[in-house]
Amino acid sequence: MFHLRHTDATDKPALYADLRQQLDALIGDETDGLANLANTAALLFELLPDLNWAGFYLLRADELVLGPFQGRVACVRIALSRGVCGASATRRETVVAPDVHAFPGHIACDAASRSEVVVPLLRDDALLGVLDLDSPLAGRFDSDDARGLEALVALLVRRSDWSRLATGSDPSRTDSPNCGVT
Ligand code: SME
DSSP states (O other): OOOOOOOOSSSHHHHHHHHHHHHHHHHTTOOBHHHHHHHHHHHHHHHSSSOSEEEEEEEETTEEEEEEEEESOOOSEEETTSHHHHHHHHHTSOEEESSGGGSTTOEESSTTOOEEEEEEEEETTEEEEEEEEEESSTTOOOHHHHHHHHHHHHHHHHHSBOTTSSOOOOTTOOOOTTOEEO
16 A cells, blocks of 8 residues: 655645655556556645645647546536646646636636646647646745646656557547636
């Protein structure tokens, strides 16, 4: 059985260094991308304070589709032109939204969310998807979170086999039935 270790969250660089060690051990020799995404979401949701959602959206054709996550049920499909997730995917850079209500086009999956950070998953130059964290606290995420999460995502991407993930093409669906723009 794998035991996660809770560490002091006040020193964010130290916290993220510790999370990298734990993620490294949790992944071990496993290369299955789906399994590693699922355990990474669980690790982040358990060890990062003040989150109400942690998970992944994966690139399918020209939209993001819900992947492994922890938290309340979420909207399934996000167009690349929409939301914090779409902004991060399009710009291929981490986006911090200290106040989601002030972010143009923010998609409200959980009305409790007040701030958000989204980190793109990039392998070489290819976009695989995004990591999305939500918090019920305004201003929960800063540049220390952004850099720390980017390092975790880099580890996850490097150690996982993506050949059966994030490459599908499903042009038949363009709607996002349960996503509401605030
Ligand atoms: N708020 C996100 C949508 C995903 S949920 O938060 C899980 C966005 O604006 O892209």
